[in-house]
Amino acid sequence: MSFPWAKHYEPKQPLMRWLDEKLPLPRLVYNAVGAGYPVPRNLNYFWNFGVLAGAALAIQIITGVVLAMHYAANAGVAFGSVESIMRDVNAGWFLRYAHANGASMFLLVVYIHIGRGLYYGSYKAPREMVWLLGVVIFLLMMATAFMGYVLPWGQMSFWGAQVITGFFSAIPLVGETIRIWLLGGFAPDNAALNRFFSLHYLLPFVTAGVIILHIWALHIPGSNNPTGVEVKGEQDTVPFHPYYTAKDAVGLGVFLLIFAALIFFSPNMLGHPDNYIEANPLSTPAHIVPEWYFLPFYAILKSFTADFILPAKLWGVLAMFGSILLLFFLPWLDSSPVRSANYRPKYRAFLAILLVDVLVLGYVGGAEANARNVILGQLASAYYFAHFLIILPWVARSERPRPLPNSITEAVLAKQGGTSPVKTAAHA
Template sequence: MSFPWAKHYEPTTEVGKWIDSRLPLPRLIYDSVGAGYPVPKNLNYFYNFGVLAGVALVVQIITGIILAMHYTPNVGLAFNSVEHIMRDVNSGWMLRYMHAVGASFFFIVVYLHIFRGLYYGSYKPPREVLWLLGMVIYLLMMATGFMGYVLVWGQMSFWGATVITNLFSAIPVVGEAIHTWLLGGFSPDNATLNRFFSLHYLLPFVIFGVVILHVWALHIPGSNNPTGVDIKGPQDTVPFHPYYTAKDFFGLGVYFTLFAIVVFYLPNALGEPDNYIAANPLSTPAHIVPEWYYWPFYAILRAFTVNFLWVPAKLWGVLAMFSAILLLFFLPWLDKSPVRSNNYRPLSKLFFWVFVVDCLILGLCGGKPAAEPWLRISQFAAAYYFAHFLIILPIISRIERPLPLPKSISEAVLTNAGHSVEAARAAVAAVPQPAA
């Protein structure tokens, strides 16, 4: 987004001018994350999660590259190569835990980033493409995480790969062919491990590329803000640096503190004990479960237990699981309310928190055995999940009466700081406007 009042990069040395005329990388950085990029002055700490997600991705790429130097993608050697990394490679245990724990932290940050976007309406015009690219990143993350989980070749890795890939066989006509193509055979074996290893290594770089597009799409309309009100002038913005770089560094400090605590003191808290047993195709675990960040969708998959309309329950579950993710792509067109932020939509805010609780219930059910009462609870929770997007949001967007919106971001900031609306508007009017 072009702001007339934004500062522009001007090199001050001959070397800087020479570089700027041939490869304007400093100009790009200055205009993207420096003083040349004005952002809304009212962004809170929930807007830190985009930067945290980018840093988490970099940590995953760096640790993954080093781990790949010592890993052997062979069914007879994979599990032992992981043990070799843990026991014999210098600081290998730390790298492995950083990568495994880092995956969980990456998903935590991304989930918070998504829920923040849902609450503040960051998916609404003109940021639809930004939202769609974010959902593409999320899908790529899910695929990358699943393939990485399989590489350990422990009991849960092997049986998780068996169960999840077998879901594709439920697709009529082409299901069995897709299943065989994914595995490279009729069951998880060397071909499966090799292709999962190569894709797990490749996809983070694809994610990085989509992240660049995501940031580019962000800079076209500019950042959303907690009020959802568009920027009206220079009084509504501050330079990204130093105001939000300082805020982001504080967020990074908190993030890495929590990350270090889990890596060094609770590294296995988010993992499955069965995955520390070498894969055995002849011994099925009592309870097969994916990583925790897939649990809500796993609960939706298992919620279908009865054949309906001559369609097997397994196929209904697969369709529902993929539809649960696909619905998020259509969110900008399902919620037609012109007001973005739930701060000014009391009814939408109420159902947003109901939706958050519903997702937590689905996550809880996904991690439990496929038995009562968890199956029944997951069925009700899955029904509400789809009702929220297909029924509740469209109805609310039509019948809800939003609260009065502030005329500008500055007015909202000054009002929240204790000034009256009249004083806030007078202060905003006193700010000189840029020349046309």
């Protein structure tokens, strides 16, 4: 989408004019995040989370690069090197806690960002590619986080790697070969630690590259907005700077305050105490659990307890990966012409049920695997897949959305007590 009313960059200072002619970086920044990029005038604070995700990635890369200068990817000394970082390196404790808790904050921000996309229909045309690249980023983040969890070489690090990679052995014929190839041996050891460290260091830069594509894809159709109505003209937009740079600055300030509180007052709240015990292949922890952001997927993995045509372990692996791959098909599973859940009451109700369902899966993923929790996990897993494969297509066909506003400006004025929005869903 082109914006003919967007301002064009014309540098006034001689140095900036010369730089813009030789390397149009000032023009690129101006058009990407400056006054040259018009955005809908009704964006709320949920649109802050894209910027917050970028800030969290920058924190992870900076702290990760410094930590890598002191970390030793060797099974014999990895645990000791982490303790040395904490005790002997200047501000090492801060860097380690910032990196460990930064992963949790990064995933939390991205989960809210995904939730915003689901609620406001940001995955619908013409923004399908933005959504698909976002799912790729999510997969890269999960892979990076898993490999990073192995590096401290504590009990949860070792046994988490043992259990998760062990599920690949469920793949018929080639599963055990893949598992040995991933680990570089029959169990997590030096080879696995070196591989995971190398990939953990590399993948954030790959993620940054995909994020650039994600932003590029976003700038073609422009940002979605809470009404889901497309921009009709200049009256529907404001320049990104200074309006949303100021709004993003407020969100970033709140994010950093919460992040600082976590680091300074409760740095181990989201970790597992067993990971402060050095990895011991001869001592299995009583309860092996991944980090909190993996718990819903871990619950889906554990929900298959009986063989049916295929082994239960293989069903679990397929379901775990399938629960994420489903997101790739979301733009086509939801065929409703209306984007925003503000105008889709039935969809909004089922989306609330999905949120509760994911929270239940998170609880089951971290709870003891007794009969009650297994049944609860199976029911929650069944609903998760039913939501996307059955409920969502049915709602899209059967729902009667509320009338949409004629324009973003009309919706803003109606909210402020002006004209009331009247438009049928067919005009979405």
